[in-house]
Structures are given as C-alpha cells and as structure tokens.
Amino acid sequence: MTNTTATAAATSDIALPAHIAFLGLGSMAGAIMQGLLATRDAAAPPLKCTTKSAASAAQYEAVAGISVTSVEQHSEANRDAVRQAELVVLGVKPWGIVETLTEIAAELRPGAVVVSVAAGVPLAKMREALRQRPDVRLVRAMPNTPALIGKGVTGIAVEHLPAAVASGQGADPGAQAAAVATALFSAVGEVVVVPETQIDALSTVSGSGPAYLFWFVEQLTAAAERLGFEPETATVLAQNTVIGAAQLLEQGSKTAAEQRAAVTSPNGTTERALQAFNAADPEAMFDRALAAALQRAAEIAAA
Numbered sequence: 587m588t589n590t591t592a593t594a595a596a597t598s599d600i601a602l603p604a605h606i607a608f609l610g611l612g613s614m615a616g617a618i619m620q621g622l623l624a625t626r627d628a629a630a631p632p633l634k635c636t637t638k639s640a641a642s643a644a645q646y647e648a649v650a651g652i653s654v655t656s657v658e659q660h661s662e663a664n665r666d667a668v669r670q671a672e673l674v675v676l677g678v679k680p681w682g683i684v685e686t687l688t689e690i691a692a693e694l695r696p697g698a699v700v701v702s703v704a705a706g707v708p709l710a711k712m713r714e715a716l717r718q719r720p721d722v723r724l725v726r727a728m729p730n731t732p733a734l735i736g737k738g739v740t741g742i743a744v745e746h747l748p749a750a751v752a753s754g755q756g757a758d759p760g761a762q763a764a765a766v767a768t769a770l771f772s773a774v775g776e777v778v779v780v781p782e783t784q785i786d787a788l789s790t791v792s793g794s795g796p797a798y799l800f801w802f803v804e805q806l807t808a809a810a811e812r813l814g815f816e817p818e819t820a821t822v823l824a825q826n827t828v829i830g831a832a833q834l835l836e837q838g839s840k841t842a843a844e845q846r847a848a849v850t851s852p853n854g855t856t857e858r859a860l861q862a863f864n865a866a867d868p869e870a871m872f873d874r875a876l877a878a879a880l881q882r883a884a885e886i887a888a889a
C-alpha cells in the first residue's frame with residue numbers, strides 16, 4: 587500500500603499471520619475482510635468468519651477465500667473459528683464485545699492477538715473478560731469503511747500490560763501486537779498508532795468521518811433539487827463533485843486549503859457561498875458534533 591502520509595502513518599515489518607478469524611461480518615468487519623481478500627494470496631488459508639444470522643452468512647456464500655458460519659446455525663461457530671487463529675478481529679457491536687470475549691476465552695490459540703474495532707469499549711474492559719488469558723494480546727482499533735477499497739484510515743491502540751504479566755511474554759508484547767494489527771490494517775489503508783486515551787477522539791474524526799461526507803453529499807443533492815434540478819441530475823452534480831475533489835486531494839500536490847483557494851476567485855461566486863457557510867459558525871458546529879460523538883463513546887464505555 588502506498589504510504590502518502592509517511593510522517594503520521596505506521597508501517598509494519600511483521601507479515602500478517604496466516605490464520606485469521608473475523609467474528610461478526612457487518613458493515614465494518616465486512617469491509618476490512620473484503621479489502622484484505624483483495625490483497626491476499628489465493629493459496630492462503632481461508633479467513634474464518636462468523637455472523638449472527640444464517641441470512642447474513644448466506645450473503646457471503648459465493649465469496650472465495652473465506653468460510654462463513656452463523657451462530658444461529660451452529661452455536662459453536664465463534665469458538666470453532668478462533669481455535670487456530672493467530673489473529674482474531676471482533677466486528678460485533680460494542681455491547682457484544684465482552685460477551686463474545688467471554689465465549690471464546692478458553693478456545694483462543696496461545697499468544698493470539700485479538701483486535702476489537704468497537705467504538706467506546708476500553709481495553710481494560712476487554713482484559714477483564716480475558717483475565718484468565720494473559721498470553722492473549724489485545725488491540726483496540728478504529729477503522730473506517732473505505733477499508734473496503736484499500737483506502738481506509740485506522741487508529742490502533744495497544745494495552746499496557748502490568749510488568750508482571752508482560753515479563754512472562756518476551757520483549758514487548760504490546761509492540762508485537764501493534765505490529766500484527768498494523769500489518770492487518772495497512773493492507774486496507776493507512777494506520778496511525780495512538781495512545782488509548784485518543785482512540786475515541788480519533789473515532790469522531792476518521793471512524794465516523796465517511797458518514798459526514800455522505801451527509802454532505804445528501805445535503806448538496808437536496809439543495810440542488812431545491813434549485814430546480816431533477817433528482818438524477820442533482821445526484822450527478824453533488825456526488826461527482828465530491829468524488830473528483832477527493833481525487834484531487836489524493837493526488838497530493840495541494841492541501842485542502844490550497845485546493846479551496848484554487849476554486850475561490852477573489853470577489854467571485856464561491857467566495858460568497860463560503861462567506862454564507864462561515865456565517866453559520868462551522869467551527870462551533872464541528873466542535874459540537876465531535877463532542878457529541880465523544881460523549882456517546884463515554885456512555886458506551888460506562889454501560
């Protein structure tokens with residue numbers, strides 16, 4: 587994966603383990619799994635995946651390179667999926683994390699790395715569920731759905747094990763776990779390693795961020811319709827504008843501010859529109875929105 591933000595992004599020299607399990611295969615884990623499949627050797631062992639319902643497992647029936655079992659059809663699905671796995675990705679909802687960890691605790695392979703992508707579930711809560719498995723390393727990750735096309739951004743945080751536990755595990759188990767998680771998420775985009783105290787804040791920017799952009803497209807489309815454009819035309823105008831602008835940013839020759847300046851003729855029409863946006867105090871609006879997301883993460887952590 588090309589690393590366009592080398593100053594911020596982490597890379598890993600550790601190869602991805604061969605045996606990987608995904609427990610829960612919804613919007614997020616499904617995107618990671620499919621992004622990963624696109625980079626994976628056809629001869630690699632299948633990714634072992636589970637879902638709750640038989641119907642969601644059936645969606646993946648035709649996908650090569652994975653096996654999917656639902657807990658509805660097979661109550662042992664999660665335990666079976668993790669037995670061989672060196673790396674386990676938990677893609678269930680935040681309120682399912684402790685229950686799933688408790689369910690698989692005794693079956694995890696010795697030394698396995700378990701990565702949760704759940705918003706708001708602290709490592710300490712996960713460790714509590716795995717207190718009998720100090721050999722297992724825990725990682726909290728906050729990816730985003732563009733992982734599906736190899737364009738994700740993922741923040742990862744590892745736990746700091748008590749010295750007594752860590753000393754039984756060789757040099758630096760946290761660093762090794764971070765390297766394995768980095769290998770996973772750098773297969774589907776950029777990776778940033780942060781302290782756990784920043785992971786919820788990161789989530790309000792990049793985890794939720796794609797939704798903000800899609801919301802922007804919806805707003806621009808609706809505004810175009812109110813100006814009299816047919817819905818189809820309005821969609822083309824708004825959507826393709828965002829896609830084109832994002833690709834200009836990706837080219838990397840100019841920053842967002844420079845690209846904006848290139849569109850904004852002095853005393854022109856764009857300048858007037860931006861003045862109208864700025865009159866609505868976007869700084870306060872963004873701060874309020876991100877604070878609200880952060881508050882929700884705290885509520886999930888406390889639940």
Ligand SMILES: NC(=O)C1=CN([C@@H]2O[C@H](COP(=O)(O)OP(=O)(O)OC[C@H]3O[C@@H](n4cnc5c(N)ncnc54)[C@H](O)[C@@H]3O)[C@@H](O)[C@H]2O)C=CC1
Binds near residue numbers: 614679731
């Ligand atoms: N959707 C997003 O953009 C992002 C989501 N996340 C996190 O990802 C996690 C999942 O969110 P989504 O993918 O949006 O939800 P989702 O509802 O699309 O997926 C949840 C998946 O968990 C499965 N599941 C539920 N109970 C299960 C069980 N006992 N065993 C095995 N599988 C089970 C469901 O079948 C489904 O495949 C959440 O914890 C969320 O915080 C993190 C970053 C971004």
Ligand SMILES: O=C(O)[C@@H]1CCC=N1
Binds near residue numbers: 705794
């Ligand atoms: O909305 C959520 O809770 C998840 C976490 C970040 C994006 N989606």
